[in-house]
Amino acid sequence: MDIKLSLFSKVCLSHLSIQKEGNEYTIGDPNIPKFIRVPEAAVFAVNDADGFRTIEEIKTNLMREHGIDVDVLDFFSKLLAIGFVKSVDDIVLLSDAPPSSSHERIVKVSKIFFNSWTAKLFVFNFFAVLVLFSIKPDLLPHFKDIFVLPAVGINAFVVICLTYFLIFLHEMAHYFCSYSKGIKATIRLSRRFIFVAAETKMTGLWSKPKIERYFPYLAGMALDVTLIFICLLVQVMMPENSLFVTISRLVAFLLFTGILGQFMVFLRTDVYFVLINATNSSNLFQNGMLFLKSMTLRKRQENRRMWNQLPKTEKEASIWFSLIYVFGIGIVLVLFVFFTFPAFLTVVSRAYNETVNFSMSHYRFWDGIASFTVIVLRLALLLIGSRNTYLDRKRRLQSEIG
Numbered sequence: 001m002d003i004k005l006s007l008f009s010k011v012c013l014s015h016l017s018i019q020k021e022g023n024e025y026t027i028g029d030p031n032i033p034k035f036i037r038v039p040e041a042a043v044f045a046v047n048d049a050d051g052f053r054t055i056e057e058i059k060t061n062l063m064r065e066h067g068i069d070v071d072v073l074d075f076f077s078k079l080l081a082i083g084f085v086k087s088v089d090d091i092v093l094l095s096d097a098p099p100s101s102s103h104e105r106i107v108k109v110s111k112i113f114f115n116s117w118t119a120k121l122f123v124f125n126f127f128a129v130l131v132l133f134s135i136k137p138d139l140l141p142h143f144k145d146i147f148v149l150p151a152v153g154i155n156a157f158v159v160i161c162l163t164y165f166l167i168f169l170h171e172m173a174h175y176f177c178s179y180s181k182g183i184k185a186t187i188r189l190s191r192r193f194i195f196v197a198a199e200t201k202m203t204g205l206w207s208k209p210k211i212e213r214y215f216p217y218l219a220g221m222a223l224d225v226t227l228i229f230i231c232l233l234v235q236v237m238m239p240e241n242s243l244f245v246t247i248s249r250l251v252a253f254l255l256f257t258g259i260l261g262q263f264m265v266f267l268r269t270d271v272y273f274v275l276i277n278a279t280n281s282s283n284l285f286q287n288g289m290l291f292l293k294s295m296t297l298r299k300r301q302e303n304r305r306m307w308n309q310l311p312k313t314e315k316e317a318s319i320w321f322s323l324i325y326v327f328g329i330g331i332v333l334v335l336f337v338f339f340t341f342p343a344f345l346t347v348v349s350r351a352y353n354e355t356v357n358f359s360m361s362h363y364r365f366w367d368g369i370a371s372f373t374v375i376v377l378r379l380a381l382l383l384i385g386s387r388n389t390y391l392d393r394k395r396r397l398q399s400e401i402g
Contacts, residue, residue: 003088005055005077012051012087013079015094017207018043022280022313029084030183030207031097036082037282041068042075049076051087103184110180114173119215122222125229132232139232141253143343148246152350153367156374163254167198169227170220170258174200174270177219181208185216210277217273221262224255231255257339264328265321275324279317287314288321347371 005011017035019026025043028035044066048058059072079085086094099107133140149155171187178185183204189197200220205213215222231248238245265272268285276284287310294303310318354368 003080003091003093005073005080005088007056007059007073008054009076010051010054010089011049011076011080011085013046013049013076013085014051015086015096016046016084018046019206019209021210021282023311024280024282026206027084028206029094030204031094032083033184033204033207034082034084035203035206041066041070044068045070045072045075051090103179106176106179107182110176110178114177114180114215114219119222122226125226126222129225129229129232132229132236136236139235139252141249141256143253143339143346145249145253146343147346147350148250151364151367152347152354153370153374156347156371159250159254162250166224166227166251166254166258170224171198171200173219173223174202174216177216178202178205181205181212181216183208183216210280213277214274217270217277220270221259224259228252228255257335260331260335263324263331265324266328271324275317275321279313279320281314281317281321283314284317284321287318288325291315291318291322292325344375348375351375 015029016027017030021037024037024039026035026037027043027046041062044062045058048061053061055072055076059070062068062070062072076085080088083094086092146159147155149158175185175187178200183202185204186201187198188201189199202216205216231252234248235245235252261267262269262271265275266285272285276282281287290303290307290310294300294307296303307315351368351371354364355372358365358368360366
């Protein structure tokens with residue numbers, strides 16, 4: 001339906017959620033879900049759009065009540081194009097659809113596992129893990145914990161399967177915690193660099209107050225910490241050489257490195273969304289990168305000029321993001337030096353020993369060959385990804401010069 005607004009149109013926007021974000025506001029429709037960031041004047045206009053007043057009356061009221069001259073017609077026309085308008089002159093564009101029975105069931109189940117009491121339990125588990133690590137440093141994960149089976153190829157297969165299972169649990173924590181707030185969530189696969197990753201889309205959380213978003217954003221790591229706590233208890237209470245202890249060490253290692261990986265904010269991880277929520281910044285990544293670029297020699301003056309144009313609040317948020325960004329790079333180096341590279345050398349060494357010490361009729365020989373094949377494929381993917389990144393950067397530079 002092609003509808004054009006005029007000053008005499010009566011627009012209804014009563015269904016839109018409005019949440020304060022620092023000096024601005026987030027408005028949107030949680031049912032789509034889609035949200036935009038607007039100034040306070042826009043919120044005054046939205047609040048007056050009850051379907052009974054004309055756009056001209058709203059404009060007049062804003063001038064009279066708040067002393068603000070706003071182009072309400074243009075603003076509402078943009079909201080109409082986005083799909084935010086509920087009705088125009090009693091013509092219904094968006095109908096109210098009650099939540100489905102399946103949605104209500106998921107919400108009820110989710111509230112059992114994610115509520116104010118379990119939030120306190122997750123906090124307790126976090127501090128309990130810190131205490132256990134401090135009094136028994138030998139519980140800290142080591143790269144050797146991933147080697148639970150003598151056959152390195154089969155061991156790698158077990159580790160990969162367990163890793164994806166833990167990722168599934170992590171995302172399900174986000175999923176159910178989002179539903180516990182009444183917000184629909186979806187889990188989807190995405191790509192980060194050359195790696196396939198799972199992520200939970202919880203866009204509708206922007207319709208909730210700022211304080212209520214933290215739990216869903218942190219739910220995955222909260223579950224990870226709880227599982228680490230259970231693994232540490234197993235290691236403390238059971239015989240050291242038991243199978244349960246061996247598996248618990250592997251699980252704790254995977255979860256521990258996964259939590260460290262969440263601080264790689266340049267991958268837009270859970271910590272990144274927590275920072276967005278805390279700083280009220282809608283362009284945190286871009287502004288943070290602008291701050292870092294302004295500290296380098298390349299295009300320093302241009303980047304400095306753009307940086308100086310940012311509001312003070314955006315600058316403060318970007319500086320904090322930049323510090324955590326640099327910290328995330330440090331995490332990458334730590335993971336590589338203390339976990340990834342030593343584990344890689346161990347895999348290569350064991351695979352080599354299997355191919356040398358076992359005959360072709362033994363499964364361990366082919367286990368070593370399979371391990372080398374996987375290593376070569378992973379290195380090939382890394383080189384392809386690096387090449388694509390280099391070519392993309394080269395094309396961007398050429399377009400900037402042109």
